[in-house]
Amino acid sequence: MSSWNLPIKEIGETPLVGEGTTFKSITETVSRVTENKAPRGWWVAFLIAASGAGIMGIAIGYLFYTGVGVWGNNSPVYWAWDITNFVWWIGIGHAGTLISAVLFLFRQKWRTAINRFSEAMTIFAVICALIFPGIHVGRAWMAYYMLPLPNEMSIWPNFKSPLIWDVFAVSTYFTVSALFWFVGLVPDFATLRDRSRNKYRRMVYGFLALGWRGANRHWQNYERAYLILAALSTPLVLSVHSVVSFDFATSLLPGWHTTIFPPYFVAGAIFSGFGMVMTLMLLTRAVYGLRSIVMIKHIELMNKIILLTGSLVGYAYAMEFFIAWYGANDYERFLSMNRAFGPYWWAYWTMITCNCVLPQLFWFKKMRTSIAVSFVISITVNIGMWFERFVIIVTSLHRDFLPSSWGYYRPTLIDIFTYAGTISFFFTAFLLFIRWVPMIAIAEVKGVLPEADPHHGHDDGHAPDARAHTPAHAEAE
Numbered sequence: 043m044s045s046w047n048l049p050i051k052e053i054g055e056t057p058l059v060g061e062g063t064t065f066k067s068i069t070e071t072v073s074r075v076t077e078n079k080a081p082r083g084w085w086v087a088f089l090i091a092a093s094g095a096g097i098m099g100i101a102i103g104y105l106f107y108t109g110v111g112v113w114g115n116n117s118p119v120y121w122a123w124d125i126t127n128f129v130w131w132i133g134i135g136h137a138g139t140l141i142s143a144v145l146f147l148f149r150q151k152w153r154t155a156i157n158r159f160s161e162a163m164t165i166f167a168v169i170c171a172l173i174f175p176g177i178h179v180g181r182a183w184m185a186y187y188m189l190p191l192p193n194e195m196s197i198w199p200n201f202k203s204p205l206i207w208d209v210f211a212v213s214t215y216f217t218v219s220a221l222f223w224f225v226g227l228v229p230d231f232a233t234l235r236d237r238s239r240n241k242y243r244r245m246v247y248g249f250l251a252l253g254w255r256g257a258n259r260h261w262q263n264y265e266r267a268y269l270i271l272a273a274l275s276t277p278l279v280l281s282v283h284s285v286v287s288f289d290f291a292t293s294l295l296p297g298w299h300t301t302i303f304p305p306y307f308v309a310g311a312i313f314s315g316f317g318m319v320m321t322l323m324l325l326t327r328a329v330y331g332l333r334s335i336v337m338i339k340h341i342e343l344m345n346k347i348i349l350l351t352g353s354l355v356g357y358a359y360a361m362e363f364f365i366a367w368y369g370a371n372d373y374e375r376f377l378s379m380n381r382a383f384g385p386y387w388w389a390y391w392t393m394i395t396c397n398c399v400l401p402q403l404f405w406f407k408k409m410r411t412s413i414a415v416s417f418v419i420s421i422t423v424n425i426g427m428w429f430e431r432f433v434i435i436v437t438s439l440h441r442d443f444l445p446s447s448w449g450y451y452r453p454t455l456i457d458i459f460t461y462a463g464t465i466s467f468f469f470t471a472f473l474l475f476i477r478w479v480p481m482i483a484i485a486e487v488k489g490v491l492p493e494a495d496p497h498h499g500h501d502d503g504h505a506p507d508a509r510a511h512t513p514a515h516a517e518a519e
Contacts, residue, residue, distance in 0.1 A: 377437070
């Protein structure tokens with residue numbers, strides 16, 4: 043058997059699928075989730091999440107009726123939970139594109155087991171993020187001002203403003219990510235169509251499959267489109283959160299006016315995004331029995347990325363203190379000390395603990411491969427990254443240049459219900475996704491099996507030697 047594409051045991055490589063996994067078992071494992079009746083636990087989780095999303099709708103309706111005065115925003119904290127939650131959700135949406143596009147271009151095959159629901163997470167997170175620009179403008183019926191409308195009369199927003207850049211960057215990111223997600227789904231929709239016994243399921247999945255028959259021409263066009271969209275998505279991983287950071291970095295306010303924000307925000311976005319992917323992946327892996335597809339190896343590799351990006355975020359925190367000291371700006375120095383030891387010290391040290399201290403446990407292989415430790419840290423990562431956005435925004439605003447202008451921000455129930463409602467909406471959409479859409483990329487996971495190698499099954503009569511079987515050796519055979 044040709045084995046040049048098999049894991050090399052001598053250097054510690056392990057298979058990307060469980061022992062005994064076949065083409066048929068992959069199809070059955072993934073398809074049965076959409077074909078069988080939803081378990082009772084799914085309905086309980088869905089009803090709770092949908093109820094929370096309904097409460098968000100009520101909170102937003104009350105906001106429209108009454109005005110933004112129902113929020114806790116005050117002078118001088120004019121931005122608070124609205125922008126905090128917007129930036130947090132945008133960050134969560136980053137891991138999906140990184141796993142799908144960047145790792146695809148680098149030919150990292152371990153991405154195949156987790157890319158599908160990370161892409162779905164991206165779509166739903168960006169939708170949750172887009173809620174906040176639409177409602178924090180005060181007059182929601184004027185939200186069309188954010189669109190790129192003609193500007194001959196100079197009555198539309200300033201196109202030099204990074205707030206308008208946000209609209210272009212996030213909408214582009216959402217469009218490309220949605221196309222990338224759908225293109226990857228086409229072969230799997232065809233699989234569900236061919237397995238459907240119900241006429242209506244066959245019609246719906248047949249429509250979504252776009253006439254896919256698995257012909258050579260179909261695969262050529264699919265791979266070409268997938269590669270082009272991956273190439274378009276890759277720069278968006280860096281650009282989107284860099285543009286979001288310009289909301290702060292282009293100002294003159296102490297705590298915001300710093301050039302470290304773009305790379306700092308990108309690293310933090312990938313950090314929080316991988317944390318959310320880990321949370322969702324471990325839950326679905328346990329509930330739907332995906333242990334033969336989502337292996338401990340996948341969890342360990344993701345934990346390594348969390349460790350790397352968490353260390354980058356910790357470095358950025360240290361550089362903020364260094365810049366404040368080295369710049370000899372009294373206002374920057376005061377702000378740095380105020381963040382750590384002022385009224386919001388509890389938020390700052392929660393951020394440091396969750397983002398810098400706890401991920402360091404992943405230096406140890408035993409911790410990286412522990413399901414319980416991975417799940418807990420994945421949740422604390424997102425808690426810490428939310429507090430990071432809160433610290434950046436609120437602690438930079440609550441103490442103005444004049445002590446007489448100082449204030450203290452406290453969220454109201456409407457703030458809390460709106461934010462909790464977006465989380466509920468996110469899980470509502472995700473539960474619907476795993477119910478009706480293949481949560482694992484069936485066609486891509488099959489590609490990592492030895493049987494996917496065109497030379498599989500050709501025995502030359504010699505014992506397989508993973509070190510000697512290179513692509514050139516296989517061609518010589």
